[in-house]
Amino acid sequence: MFKKWFGIKSKPSEETLVAPLSGQVVRLEEVPDPTFSQKMMGDGIAIQPDEGKAVAPVDGEVVQVFHTKHAVGIRSKAGVEILIHIGLDTVNMQGEGFEAHVKQGDKVKAGDLLITFDLGLVEEKAASTVTPVVITNGGHVENVQQIHHNKVTAGQHDLIKLKIKE
Numbered sequence: 001m002f003k004k005w006f007g008i009k010s011k012p013s014e015e016t017l018v019a020p021l022s023g024q025v026v027r028l029e030e031v032p033d034p035t036f037s038q039k040m041m042g043d044g045i046a047i048q049p050d051e052g053k054a055v056a057p058v059d060g061e062v063v064q065v066f067h068t069k070h071a072v073g074i075r076s077k078a079g080v081e082i083l084i085h086i087g088l089d090t091v092n093m094q095g096e097g098f099e100a101h102v103k104q105g106d107k108v109k110a111g112d113l114l115i116t117f118d119l120g121l122v123e124e125k126a127a128s129t130v131t132p133v134v135i136t137n138g139g140h141v142e143n144v145q146q147i148h149h150n151k152v153t154a155g156q157h158d159l160i161k162l163k164i165k166e
Contacts, residue, residue, distance in 0.1 A: 015078045017057040017160040018110050019152035021131055023049040033088045036132040043144045044134035045160060052119040054084055055155045056108040069098035072114050078164045081137040086117055089127040097121035111155030140165060
């Protein structure tokens with residue numbers, strides 16, 4: 001009631017993530033890395049990209065861009081923290097072939113360009129191009145519902161629906 005009187009905005013109780021990359025959707029359990037497949041970092045999904053571009057899956061704030069530019073963390077308006085980790089063992093590339101278009105603290109809208117990368121170079125030098133998209137603060141989320149698509153387009157297809165804990 002006070003929120004209504006004083007114009008205090010409450011956080012959304014649901015949130016939808018759009019696909020941050022274009023490509024083939026892969027179950028997280030099928031990612032060939034136990035850190036992701038066993039959901040040690042959190043629940044989510046993965047995408048086998050068919051182009052070297054990652055966009056914001058939600059409106060929010062960039063909380064981390066790894067110095068090697070192979071991964072980015074975003075906090076949504078509802079407080080959900082999302083990690084987009086481009087490829088597997090890409091940290092070993094030391095930033096080669098990656099370009100960040102955002103920095104920590106930037107505000108982004110769903111579909112805004114985050115990182116571009118040389119997909120061919122990642123295919124050549126990394127263990128895999130499969131890109132996990134993980135909710136890293138799962139305790140904040142009541143339910144993670146994957147929206148079933150085989151193939152998605154970055155910034156266009158809904159990928160995951162979240163119910164936020166109150």
